[in-house]
Amino acid sequence: MSEFYQLGVCYYPEHWPQSQWADDAADMAARGISKVRIGEFAWSRIEPARGNFQWDRLDGAIETLSAAGLKIILGTPTATPPKWLMDEYDDILAVDKDGRPRRFGSRRHYCFSSKSYVRESGRITRAVAERYGKHPALYAWQTDNEYGCHDTSRSWSPMAQAAFRLWLREKYKTVDALNTAWGGVFWSMEFQNFDQIDLPNLTVTEPNPSHVLDFYRFSSDQVIKFNRVQCDIIRARSDAPISHNFMGYYGEFDHFKLSQDLDIATWDSYPLGFLDIGPTGDFERSHYMRQGHPDFAGFHHDLYRGCKSRWWVMEQQPGPVNWADHNPAPIDGMVKTWSLEAFAHGAEGVSWFRYRQAPFAQEQFHAGLKRVDNAASQGGIEAAQTAAILETLPEAETQNAKTALVFSYEALWMSEIQPQGKARNFWRRMTDWYGAARKAGLDVDIISETKDFAGYDIVMIADLPIISPDFIDRLKQSKAQFIFGPGCGGKTKDFHIPPNLVPGNLQDVLALKVIKTETLRAGVATPGGGHIWQDYVETDLPAQFDGALFSDANIHYFTTVPGEALLQKAFAKICKTAGVETTVLPDGVRVRRRGDLTFVFNYNPHAVTLPDSLIGAMRFRSGQPELAPGETAVLTAQD
Amino acid sequence: MSEFYQLGVCYYPEHWPQSQWADDAADMAARGISKVRIGEFAWSRIEPARGNFQWDRLDGAIETLSAAGLKIILGTPTATPPKWLMDEYDDILAVDKDGRPRRFGSRRHYCFSSKSYVRESGRITRAVAERYGKHPALYAWQTDNEYGCHDTSRSWSPMAQAAFRLWLREKYKTVDALNTAWGGVFWSMEFQNFDQIDLPNLTVTEPNPSHVLDFYRFSSDQVIKFNRVQCDIIRARSDAPISHNFMGYYGEFDHFKLSQDLDIATWDSYPLGFLDIGPTGDFERSHYMRQGHPDFAGFHHDLYRGCKSRWWVMEQQPGPVNWADHNPAPIDGMVKTWSLEAFAHGAEGVSWFRYRQAPFAQEQFHAGLKRVDNAASQGGIEAAQTAAILETLPEAETQNAKTALVFSYEALWMSEIQPQGKARNFWRRMTDWYGAARKAGLDVDIISETKDFAGYDIVMIADLPIISPDFIDRLKQSKAQFIFGPGCGGKTKDFHIPPNLVPGNLQDVLALKVIKTETLRAGVATPGGGHIWQDYVETDLPAQFDGALFSDANIHYFTTVPGEALLQKAFAKICKTAGVETTVLPDGVRVRRRGDLTFVFNYNPHAVTLPDSLIGAMRFRSGQPELAPGETAVLTAQD
């Protein structure tokens, strides 16, 4: 069992008879698993009535698991407050945008702005931390579970309204400052005092975008604040590191900021579920039906690695799931490949969700490593295979990439608040640009817009409306090639158009001004091979790709959303300028390096022959040049 | 006028001046009609204010109609409580899933769980039954009208919540039993007492499927209970048989169970309306635009015949209707063919809806036998033609078929509660399998999952998640070929996956285990010619049709939802095994036998020549081998 590349599994002792725990633990260990996540939905068993704590079961489970050599990742059970607690209060439920309470009966039935719930979730966290904070089997903590899942970051409740008013008061000090920042004069939307300000829902037509942006910022802050309460309580009682599990294609709170309170960022990787419901083209949705999009997992690995250098996949899809519109089964080998890919991108650990498939309740079609009849599933078999491969690999440190993609949660919110064209899609733009670099064989870091650019040869900024003076300062200190998408720099921090027009502050380093912008239906092409968006510019810079791109020294600006071919061509050209060597990978193949190791993944449903140019002088530690569907090769330097 | 094959019409005396009634009655009789359904929406005229009963109009109408030799089918007017009654109570209106009261202003504005309304509907039923229960012109009763129409079976009201808690208490006795049955431990969804249990709506994400299934079972029971109150009141005052009119593609209550309280099951047959909005493919929707799907009416005839041996079509579409998204006119002959087809399937009677087209209110585009200007419509002309043909036919008893299709209302609910794939469609699966037998020239019985299999050569079980030990016992006592769809036996009665996996109890007689299931987008084919769903199996049985089908003696299991070609091929093969003789019918042609009579229907918009193999030694009583579009032939044995 590799101590360096750690494997885990999510387990629910409360779902199974105590008599089964020891066998389960032994089987986990036999599959190379060393960590078990437990506890995150168990409140009704830990505290079946107020103050009536029943620790026996959890004590026993930890005992049994640790006796098999397993360490515990312990979740606070705050994603599922029990019914008796809900009935004590009338101010816990969140409210949806239509004004309806979101009721008990599934999970995440709380509003982040509920003072009652902040207090209660603190109380149970304290109880759990006090009992297990110093337990020798404890490996790490997880706060709550999947903040924001099921659209729960934003609540339109009276509690949220009260908290939002306080947040605004703190931010703006005077209501006049707020009126100016929001441009309330536009439609007589001016306020005389903070207590007049409602949440921006159920308005006659679209609300003020600055009002909405502040509400989204506030909502993000509330999630962070909620999480911090738990972190503080735990840290006062335990030295174990604290984690939280993020999700795919989800950005309603600022994960960079929340991660500052964590020791380990983790995320839940479901490549098939997200292919089905995510921002993907029709060809990809069909071709990668049972493998997932080749950039889905990598993108999120790099995003959450950007949030925290210590990171895990806390839930790894082990087979078909239950929650997408359609739920295909992964091809054989794919669960192993997904798991190895996380390590290739620098993960400290990978934990499969879940150990045994649950035969009841909402997720009964969700595969586990074990089937309902306790036989190993295909995922269970591949878990052991993954462990076997990892044992053969040397420890390898994760290095920074030379190519960066800037990711901004505020940019996401702004793209949704005022998209200007229905075809605009923030996630698609992010993954397309990320994919352009990955298809060229490059490793990519995904970084916050506040990060230093030192060490990068290429920085991609696909969608960033607010470009601060500080950003420009950091850019000037860098020698990297900066590639901007259309509309970048197009807004001030208050969500106004800058006085000097788009691209705003970027004009310090780019002699170009956007004097008109249009948006287009899907399917309408722009000159040079773009779509969706067209900036008309005033500039003396020479037009490239029929005006789709302008470059001012190391600053490049797309006037349109580049289609795949244009993006690939332009990216290759800029790499050449930057002296960055690229490879043309076979379609559906991705490469990722960790220390001396080079991982190659075949996401195709057919075998591919890896080109010599890719293999070069490396030797195969695992896999072979003829890479089977869904397979992984691991290579290292020849000597 | 045939006394054996009865014809009726729905009539609203309150819509027309009294002076017109006698002429209308005479015209009905002249068209061969002997029964008239009246009264079902007339409450505001019968009792214009509380206790102020005005019987004169209804007395007079019955008098006039019976003077023309017509018998009365009398409806209780409980589908349309009048405004004065609604205003007396605040606990009658149903509540929709979003929590909004469903208000007065159309019809069916009541909650089945309203105690006030149960009392009031009993009161008016008693008054009507007392006045007309022994009337010599009375032929039969109809309770209410189209229970469940406009999504009214399920109500999310406080009254429903209170009644649901009582229902659960009665079912489970202890809340611990309920917690176990529902698997509430999954997300801390456990209860301490029954009064904590809400209706499963407005939850943050999908509610517990066992919770929902019990709510659907409860809602079905409430409809049945509501109906029983009226039946009991009527039976205490009248010897006339009691009927209710069911609908097409509707299953939110268990029609088998409700029918136990009826003497006659009836249904409302609108082949064009349901082609437009029903589960039909694009080709069929276009090809059968003005005829209806060839299996629509037959399927429902056989379903409701399965509910009750005495059955009618209570509302037969007589021309274009008003309520579908698009409303084409039937081709000439089609109204006659639809009417004859009901008799072919064993109907006791067919009643057209309605006598004269209403010039006002919601349904003014709905054709009648008479136009608004009192001329006969095409439907009216064909009504008389239908009567003329029926008079020439001998009395023929309806025999059971040798092929059965199992239909389970619980299965329908489960397929909707946890479909696992969006493309899953219960009604489509039912009608496709039904159609496979009908295209092979076979008559089909549709039976409840609790029915004995004696007498059947082939039993089709297209979708039945819960397969009880009792079902297996009955299966073992039968020599029939049993054909199961994928996922059958996949759930316990509590909506869990069985400990021995899918197909659960069926593994007693089928040496096969499903170890993985995937669902697929529409348009993705599975091996052998299926789609939508793929079970991966562990078995030593030989794979047929590329693994789409496995057979263990007389037990056959599809691992995928078979497409039309696969289904037809596999069905033919199994028929051969069973020694059942099949015919290849021309596309769009259906055959149905009643006693010695063989009916042949051409649903095509073009003529077809009936093959000699079909006609054999029979002679034509009606029609001819060159069957015109929309026409019916009736044949009997040569001698």
Next chain:
Amino acid sequence: MSEFYQLGVCYYPEHWPQSQWADDAADMAARGISKVRIGEFAWSRIEPARGNFQWDRLDGAIETLSAAGLKIILGTPTATPPKWLMDEYDDILAVDKDGRPRRFGSRRHYCFSSKSYVRESGRITRAVAERYGKHPALYAWQTDNEYGCHDTSRSWSPMAQAAFRLWLREKYKTVDALNTAWGGVFWSMEFQNFDQIDLPNLTVTEPNPSHVLDFYRFSSDQVIKFNRVQCDIIRARSDAPISHNFMGYYGEFDHFKLSQDLDIATWDSYPLGFLDIGPTGDFERSHYMRQGHPDFAGFHHDLYRGCKSRWWVMEQQPGPVNWADHNPAPIDGMVKTWSLEAFAHGAEGVSWFRYRQAPFAQEQFHAGLKRVDNAASQGGIEAAQTAAILETLPEAETQNAKTALVFSYEALWMSEIQPQGKARNFWRRMTDWYGAARKAGLDVDIISETKDFAGYDIVMIADLPIISPDFIDRLKQSKAQFIFGPGCGGKTKDFHIPPNLVPGNLQDVLALKVIKTETLRAGVATPGGGHIWQDYVETDLPAQFDGALFSDANIHYFTTVPGEALLQKAFAKICKTAGVETTVLPDGVRVRRRGDLTFVFNYNPHAVTLPDSLIGAMRFRSGQPELAPGETAVLTAQD
């Protein structure tokens, strides 16, 4: 600067520093602008707290603008009541159809039936009228802004319910009369008194269509009444003419009736926004992406000219907008062409929206004549070009056309209340028929169904369910060719089918009766080249175009919704009968005459050569035979 063809611009002094006003005013004048619309969203600045009137800014703005020679169009600020006022009352907000209040935070947050708001809007109107009613710089008034925008004409509030009951009482006098008119007997929907009548929303299934139609009529009357209050207050204090700005494709109140209280009708013309979201085919949506549909502006010009002989375009699109799903930029020349086209159709003035693009709040992507950085936009450049052309043109009076299209707001409501087929589209039918005449080179008047037909050669009635005896009288007095669409005359004033069937009273002059009607899915063709709708008729008249058209002397009736080719052929044939000379225009080209001037517009994205047959003996005052994309030619008689 032309005094005859007036140019204006919408301006918001409150959005800009006072120091900028004088430069702005000078620039407007330099571009040929003589009128400025101000004030319509400025309530929070005029009266920042109750009774605290701050006139300085508005005084100053008017001062500065008039010093530059500009005249003022002054808006009452009632579309945007400020927050302090909303907080004083709980009976101002409208309620949506789902029962939710439509809250403060954007604009138009009031219910037309709120007595409190009628009083408050009167109060602010009085204050503004008293201050500026006699101001020498005042040119005209505008009441409120875009009545009905964002679906605000109809409110489902308690205030609306109370007012509706009074309206019904006044209309019907007795509740029995209402019951008869609505056919309430149908489903026991009868009332005992007016206080029982709810608004027709949240019913179990569709409400009574007569109930809905009366609610729509009432809602229209409430808008008219609300506007009249302001008109009366203003007229008592000012001699300046009163206008209101209507919208595109909007008809929830009767604009003919409301215009009786106005002196000038105006409308807001956004050809690109409405191409994107309007009732347009795919080819047009793509081909005219950056020009707008060639009949969009013309249709509305003629519709609002039909409302009032004095009319303006009050908001002319000056570049890309922000509010459509996709927002392309007009091709160069198009802003000028749109502006000239308004004058061609008889406009007194054209006012661009807006002077300078707003960098904040909801509409920051909406272009102005000036960019955010105060440079002229393409629209600003074309504004000056427009002015230059207008200066060269002689004054020309607008004459009536010889071809009329009847437009009925009630017909629109009825087509939506009971469409009978989903593919039915009132606006599409109107614009298609209008376009048929315009493609044939004809000028068209759009007239109310109550208008005299004197002077017309051809009258088109594409969709008019209610044909009154008075309409028939006027028709009989005319020699025009009358062309009716299918279903015309199909309803009585109470929304019943007429006793003599469709086309009702029209049968006085047309020997044809519709005995059956069907509706069809989009894509299904009817004989002769129609779609959507098919009337089956009883008639001795000869069938034309495979029965798609029947003619009885000068009365023509389509039995189907004619497709483009059929419509064009039939229209040409009828023109020939009428002795009306038509021209075959190149695709995408339209012609319009004003006095001696003939305007020719090229809506294509490519140049066209105008045919000699069109130019004839005229000479070019502007433009040339080879007409560039988006360009206008102006011709007059040679001598």
